[in-house]
Structure formats: C-alpha cells, structure tokens
Amino acid sequence: MSQLSSIELEYIRSAIEDLLPDLCNIIRVTYSSDGAGGMSETWGTVIAGSACRLDANSGNEFIQGASLSPQHSYVLTLAHDIVIMPEDRVEVGTHTFTVSSVDEEKSWAGCTRAILERL
Numbered sequence: 001m002s003q004l005s006s007i008e009l010e011y012i013r014s015a016i017e018d019l020l021p022d023l024c025n026i027i028r029v030t031y032s033s034d035g036a037g038g039m040s041e042t043w044g045t046v047i048a049g050s051a052c053r054l055d056a057n058s059g060n061e062f063i064q065g066a067s068l069s070p071q072h073s074y075v076l077t078l079a080h081d082i083v084i085m086p087e088d089r090v091e092v093g094t095h096t097f098t099v100s101s102v103d104e105e106k107s108w109a110g111c112t113r114a115i116l117e118r119l
Contacts, residue, residue, distance in 0.1 A: 004108055012110045013080050020051035020077060027089040043089065053077040054092050057115065073100070074116040080109045090116060 004012070026047040034040045057073040074097060076090060084090070088099045097116035 009108060009110070012108070016077070016111045017051060017079050020053045020079070022052050022054060022092055023049045024052040024054075024076070024078075025091040026050065026082070026084055027091065028085070029087070046088075047082065047084075050078060050082055052090075052092065054116075072118055074118070076114045076116050078112040078114070080111050082112050084112060084114050089119070090114070 025045050027043050028046045029041045029043050031039045031041055053076070055075045055077070057075045076084075076092075076097070076099075078084065084099060084102055086099050086101055090097045090099060096119045098119055099114050100117050101115045103113045
C-alpha cells in the first residue's frame with residue numbers, strides 16, 4: 001500500500017472541506033453532583049458552527065414488535081480534525097441528532113464521519 005505525502009493528504013482534506021455546505025453545532029453532556037447522591041446532566045455546545053454535510057443513510061431496518069420498521073439514520077461528514085464522540089448530540093438547522101458511532105480507524109484521515117439518529 002502506498003503512503004500519501006503530507007502535502008497530498010492536506011490537498012485531500014482541503015478538497016473535502018470544500019464539499020461541506022452546512023453548519024452544525026456539536027453538543028456534549030457533562031455530569032455534576034446534585035447534592036443528594038445523584039447526578040444531574042447539562043448539555044452544552046463544545047463546537048459551534050462547524051462546516052458539515054448531512055446525508056441520509058437509507059436501507060437500515062430493525063424489528064419492532066412483530067414487524068420490520070425502517071431506521072432513519074444519517075451520515076455526518078466533518079473536517080478531519082473535528083472531535084465528535086458517541087452520545088454527543090448534533091444540531092443541523094432545526095434538527096437535533098444523537099451520535100451513535102464515529103469512524104475512528106482509517107488509513108488516511110481525510111475527514112471525520114459519524115452515524116446519527118434523529119431525536
């Protein structure tokens with residue numbers, strides 16, 4: 001397998017970033033003691049206005065009760081250096097999604113991709 005030079009990889013990253021027409025906010029939960037032995041959660045924006053592209057990820061189905069139901073998931077593409085984690089939330093336009101997985105292992109990190117479920 002051939003290796004990309006740092007110049008080639010930077011060119012790929014730049015080309016991908018030109019294909020990110022939308023903006024999104026990445027929201028992460030933090031937990032703090034509620035003073036009564038429990039925890040309270042607070043959601044806050046960790047990245048605001050990140051360039052992104054949201055694509056439907058069709059063809060997924062799951063069993064609900066005794067019938068097969070479609071699962072509506074989406075693929076979010078971000079710049080290569082954006083940190084997003086499973087369980088984060090993402091706002092794109094007026095819609096909010098939860099992150100179900102992130103592609104972390106790949107040969108050349110040209111972009112970051114996450115699978116989202118709509119809330």
